[in-house]
Amino acid sequence: MANAKKMDVSDEVAIQIEKMNKWYGSFHVLKDIDLTVYRGERIVICGPSGSGKSTLIRCINALEEHQQGKITVDGTHLSSDLKNIDAIRSEVGMCFQHFNLFPHLSILENCTLAPIWVRKIPKKEAEETAMHFLEKVKIPDQALKYPGQLSGGQQQRVAIARSLCMQPRIMLFDEPTSALDPEMIKEVLDTMIELAEEGMTMLCVTHEMGFARQVANRVIFMDAGQIVEQNEPEEFFNNPQSERTQLFLSQILGH
Amino acid sequence: MSKLSYVRTEMLPEQAPPVAQAGIVKWLRENLFSSIPNSILTLASLAFLYVILSHVLPWMFQSSWTANSLSECRSMIAAAYGEGTHGACWAVIRERFLQLVFGFYPAELYWRPIVAFILMLVALAPVLFDKLPRKMLWFSAIFPFLCFWLLWGGSIWVPIVALAGFVLGGVAYALIGAKFGNLPATIAAFLVPVLWWLLLANPVSNGLHSIIPLGLEAVESAKFGGFMLSVLIGITGIVMSLPIGVLLALGRQSDLLIVKAICVGFIEFIRGVPLITLLFVASVLLNYFLPPGTTFDIILRVIIMVTLFASAYMAEVIRGGLAALPKGQYEGADSLGLDFWQSTRLIIMPQALKISIPSIVSTFIGLFKDTVLVSIIGLLDPIGLTTNIRADAAWNGIIWELYGFIALVFFIFCFSMSRYSMYLERKLQTSH
Ligand SMILES: Nc1ncnc2c1ncn2[C@@H]1O[C@H](COP(=O)(O)OP(=O)(O)O)[C@@H](O)[C@H]1O
Ligand SMILES: [Mg+2]
Numbered sequence: 001m002a003n004a005k006k007m008d009v010s011d012e013v014a015i016q017i018e019k020m021n022k023w024y025g026s027f028h029v030l031k032d033i034d035l036t037v038y039r040g041e042r043i044v045i046c047g048p049s050g051s052g053k054s055t056l057i058r059c060i061n062a063l064e065e066h067q068q069g070k071i072t073v074d075g076t077h078l079s080s081d082l083k084n085i086d087a088i089r090s091e092v093g094m095c096f097q098h099f100n101l102f103p104h105l106s107i108l109e110n111c112t113l114a115p116i117w118v119r120k121i122p123k124k125e126a127e128e129t130a131m132h133f134l135e136k137v138k139i140p141d142q143a144l145k146y147p148g149q150l151s152g153g154q155q156q157r158v159a160i161a162r163s164l165c166m167q168p169r170i171m172l173f174d175e176p177t178s179a180l181d182p183e184m185i186k187e188v189l190d191t192m193i194e195l196a197e198e199g200m201t202m203l204c205v206t207h208e209m210g211f212a213r214q215v216a217n218r219v220i221f222m223d224a225g226q227i228v229e230q231n232e233p234e235e236f237f238n239n240p241q242s243e244r245t246q247l248f249l250s251q252i253l254g255h
Numbered sequence: 256m257s258k259l260s261y262v263r264t265e266m267l268p269e270q271a272p273p274v275a276q277a278g279i280v281k282w283l284r285e286n287l288f289s290s291i292p293n294s295i296l297t298l299a300s301l302a303f304l305y306v307i308l309s310h311v312l313p314w315m316f317q318s319s320w321t322a323n324s325l326s327e328c329r330s331m332i333a334a335a336y337g338e339g340t341h342g343a344c345w346a347v348i349r350e351r352f353l354q355l356v357f358g359f360y361p362a363e364l365y366w367r368p369i370v371a372f373i374l375m376l377v378a379l380a381p382v383l384f385d386k387l388p389r390k391m392l393w394f395s396a397i398f399p400f401l402c403f404w405l406l407w408g409g410s411i412w413v414p415i416v417a418l419a420g421f422v423l424g425g426v427a428y429a430l431i432g433a434k435f436g437n438l439p440a441t442i443a444a445f446l447v448p449v450l451w452w453l454l455l456a457n458p459v460s461n462g463l464h465s466i467i468p469l470g471l472e473a474v475e476s477a478k479f480g481g482f483m484l485s486v487l488i489g490i491t492g493i494v495m496s497l498p499i500g501v502l503l504a505l506g507r508q509s510d511l512l513i514v515k516a517i518c519v520g521f522i523e524f525i526r527g528v529p530l531i532t533l534l535f536v537a538s539v540l541l542n543y544f545l546p547p548g549t550t551f552d553i554i555l556r557v558i559i560m561v562t563l564f565a566s567a568y569m570a571e572v573i574r575g576g577l578a579a580l581p582k583g584q585y586e587g588a589d590s591l592g593l594d595f596w597q598s599t600r601l602i603i604m605p606q607a608l609k610i611s612i613p614s615i616v617s618t619f620i621g622l623f624k625d626t627v628l629v630s631i632i633g634l635l636d637p638i639g640l641t642t643n644i645r646a647d648a649a650w651n652g653i654i655w656e657l658y659g660f661i662a663l664v665f666f667i668f669c670f671s672m673s674r675y676s677m678y679l680e681r682k683l684q685t686s687h
Contacts, residue, residue, distance in 0.1 A: 063586055082594075090592030100587030103685060104605050113601060114591035146685035166591060 009217060012039040013072075014170055014201045015060060020069030022055060029055050031225045033069070039169075042202045044212040044233075047222035048248060053205040056222070057172045060203070061092045074169060090118050093163030097175040099155045101147035107134070107158050108143040111165045119166065126165070133161040137191050153184025157191055164195075171195065173204040207252055213237065221245045318343035323350065324649035347650050348660050354644075355660070358480015358635045364408075364472065368483050371405040374398060375490065383675065399491075406479070406487070408471035412460040420448035420456065437594075476554045480635030482664060487554070488636075489623040489668075492561040496622065497615070499562065500569025501604060507574060518570070525567035530625055533560040538632040557629055565622040572614040576607035609683050616676035620669045627665075637661045 015037040022030040029052045037043060045053050058064040059071060062078055062085045071078040073088045102110050111130035115121045121129070134140045137157035139150075147155055156176055163171060173192065177185045189211050196202060196215040206212070212219050212233050219236040221229045221244070229236070229245045237253075240246045287297045317336040322328035328344035336342060348355070357365060378398035381391035400414035427447040432440030464470070479487070506518030525533075537556040580603060588598035608615070630639030641657045644650050 061590055063589055086592050086594055089590060092590075094590040096583060096586065096590075098581075098583055100581075100583035100590075102584065102587065102602055102606075104609065104683070114593060117597050117601065118592045148685055162591070 009041050010039045013037070014039045014041070014074060015203075016070075016072040017060075018070045020059065020066050020071060022059060022064065022066045022068075029225050030059070030066070033227060035220075035227065037170075037201065037203065039201055040199050041218065042196045042200075042216050043204065043218045043220060044216040045203065045205045045220045045222060046207055046209075046212070046248070046252075047228075051222045052225040053222050054174050057094075057174055057203055057205060060170075060172060061089050061094055063094075086118075090114070090166055091168055092170045092172060093166060093168035094172040095156065095159050095163060095174065095176045097179050099147070099152075099159045099179075101155055101159055101162070103147050106144050106146055107139070107150070110147065110158060111162045114162070115165050129167075130161070130165050133164045134158070136164070136194075137161045138187075151184060152180045153187045156180065156184075156188045160188075160191055160195070170201045170203070173202065173206065175205050175207075177206065177208060209237065209253065221248065223248070314341055314343055316342075318345050320345050320349055322346040325651065325653050343656050343659075344653060345656060347644065347653050347656055351640075351644055351650075354481060355637055355640060356481045357483050358640065359478045360474060360480070360483065361478065364474060367405045367408070367471070367474075371402045372483075372486070374405075375402065399494075404471065406474070407476075408473040410460060410464040410468070410470040412463040412467075412469070416456045416460040416463070417452065420451045423451055424448040476552050479554060480640060481637055484554070484629070484634060484636045485623070485626045485665075486668075488558055488561055488626045488629065491558050492565050492622050492626075493619045495562045496565035496569050496618075499566035500573055501608075503566060503570035504573040504577060505599065507570065508577065522567045522570050525563055526571070530561070530564050530628055531631060533564055534628060534632050536560065553634070557632070557634065561622065561626065564625075565618060568618045568621075569615065572611050572618055573607060575614065576609075576611035577603065579610050580606055609680075612676050612680050612683075616672055620672055623668060623672070624665060637664070 013036055015035070017033050017035040020030060020033040021028070033056060045056065047053050055064055059066045060073060060078075074091050076084055076088055076091075078084060078088060101107075102113070105113065108127060108130055111134065112123065112126040115126040115129065116123055119126075131140055131143065134143055137160055139154055139157055139161075142150060142154060142158075147158065150158065160176075176192070177188050180188065185208070189208060192202070192204070192211070193215055204211075204216075216233050218230055219233050220227055221236070221240075221242070223244050229240065229242045231241075236245075237249065240249055288294045317332060317340055319328045319331045319335075319342065322331050322344065323346065325344055325347075328346055332340055332342040332344075353362070353365070357368060360368060375398065377391070378395040381387040381389065382395055397418065400418045403417075404411060404414045424444045424447050428440045428444035431443045503518050503522055506514045507522065509515045509518070534557060537560040538553060541551065541556055584602055584606065585598065588602040593601065627636055627638040630636050630642070633639070635643070638661065641661070644657060645653060
């Protein structure tokens with residue numbers, strides 16, 4: 001599996017964040033964030049709860065608005081222009097902690113909705129693509145069921161397939177396994193590992209350190225709205241530099 | 256100590272759930288006589304039912320269907336069931352049935368409302384039952400114009416020209432949307448039809464009519480009445496109040512300050528005023544505001560008021576549904592790149608409406624029953640007709656039979672709506 005890490009990271013920039021600041025009211029959530037993500041990179045973001053990890057990746061597809069600084073995704077500058085936002089969102093897939101599947105649509109419809117309406121792909125073709133990705137996440141047999149009839153792990157895999165159906169160039173994950181029962185975490189992580197091996201550019205908020213070691217080329221540690229430390233996984237886990245990182249790692253890796 | 260360690264050697268097979276024990280005696284025991292207080296309540300209820308039915312049933316069945324006046328009725332019942340028997344005089348329903356259904360609509364033209372009613376069922380069917388072919392919705396879309404023409408008659412060009420307004424709106428939306436973007440297109444889609452109807456529709460339809468005079472004999476609104484009128488006002492109000500309510504609910508949530516203020520103001524104002532007041536405004540006041548010489552049909556005015564009234568309630572009901580949706584649904588839709596109208600139409604509204612089905616149907620039922628209020632401004636709905644019928648010397652003094660019959664018909668309509676909503680809720684259940 002370690003071959004995932006050997007994959008070449010190109011020097012083409014996928015996401016560029018420069019001096020980005022964000023406030024909720026008067027609360028300064030993100031402070032001077034600078035981050036460059038290259039195509040094919042797999043980045044794991046960790047940090048204590050409330051440190052701004054979700055807010056950061058939600059700024060990348062404009063689910064949250066930032067107030068200062070510049071975000072460029074795939075060469076498109078993220079401004080308040082709705083056209084740009086919709087363009088970026090259709091290039092960037094996102095998986096949420098609580099899946100956010102559409103409960104009134106079948107699994108297949110969940111997967112074909114955006115391709116049909118946003119990409120204007122004919123229904124038949126969209127369904128074929130959807131079945132392809134549902135096979136990839138290993139639940140083609142559930143295609144006609146509704147989200148409420150699936151287990152959490154299955155729902156998250158559907159959510160991944162749903163994003164993939166838009167053929168995104170970048171995938172964002174916000175704690176995709178933290179709402180899952182332990183026995184289902186692996187099936188979701190396996191899907192993500194497979195995706196990483198295919199060279200997908202991924203930004204992943206997660207506390208699954210095994211996953212980070214296995215697939216990440218970079219681990220970023222955030223605290224209090226800032227990037228405190230970033231490094232290759234081996235270095236990051238074995239030799240953390242900042243005190244905050246050391247404290248955090250000792251807390252989550254056990255005593 | 257060996258008790259602590261246990262290993263199952265064999266997994267249990269699945270078993271069918273236990274069958275509920277049958278038997279009427281057992282059912283009675285469990286449901287009606289499970290305890291002493293329960294038994295007392297059961298017996299008391301039975302006694303109560305007996306008292307009611309022992310009066311109502313003989314009255315209902317020791318009745319007359321054939322008499323031609325109340326006094327004739329009374330003597331026929333006395334002759335048949337003995338002096339002093341109180342029986343219902345259903346003869347009034349028989350004699351006035353057509354009037355209760357059609358009002359004073361010309362008898363030789365009854366086929367028009369009947370055809371309109373049957374076509375209405377055809378038009379509603381694909382909306383109510385999604386198994387039917389979607390192509391039928393095209394008929395549903397033109398039905399309102401067809402219905403208008405069938406009921407009021409007149410030149411066929413009037414409904415066609417009115418329909419053209421919508422077509423023009425759609426064309427404007429497509430053309431301007433392609434060139435200038437979403438907001439101007441939306442404004443144009445609204446303005447173009449309104450201008451068309453206000454300025455051009457009349458001369459155009461007159462012109463067309465003078466070239467190709469096609470039409471039905473006109474029937475004036477004053478002749479409309481009975482259940483036909485109730486259904487006309489009720490169904491139009493129901494069908495229009497839902498989309499208007501959806502727009503108002505969305506407007507109330509909008510970030511655009513002016514849109515939001517208008518929607519909130521409208522909803523709060525309409526909800527704060529009794530329907531009767533609005534109906535009086537429709538019947539009396541509106542004429543003052545219209546340019547002199549314009550006649551604006553009274554039934555149309557009433558329909559507009561009833562629709563606005565129901566829309567305000569509908570908006571609040573739908574807002575409740577919107578509020579119950581988790582934020583994740585909006586984010587899921589946004590993250591896939593769906594724009595506002597797409598996510599509203601495909602993700603948000605279907606779920607919000609589903610949550611609100613019971614309250615939506617309650618509002619519909621309320622609206623349908625409220626149509627009887629039009630009798631206060633002198634329209635001849637069934638309640639308005641009762642005054643007429645009772646003023647007739649032959650039927651002077653009759654009460655229960657008329658109101659009972661009207662209540663029964665309303666009950667059938669409202670109960671059907673209620674059953675349909677339960678069917679719909681069951682059908683949309685997707686969690687297991
Ligand atoms: N919509 C919001 N309004 C106000 N404060 C918020 C909002 N969302 C998050 N926050 C605050 O911003 C901080 C960062 O949140 P978040 O990015 O969700 O953290 P993390 O994902 O790292 O746990 C937290 O203190 C949280 O309380
Ligand atoms: Mg978070």
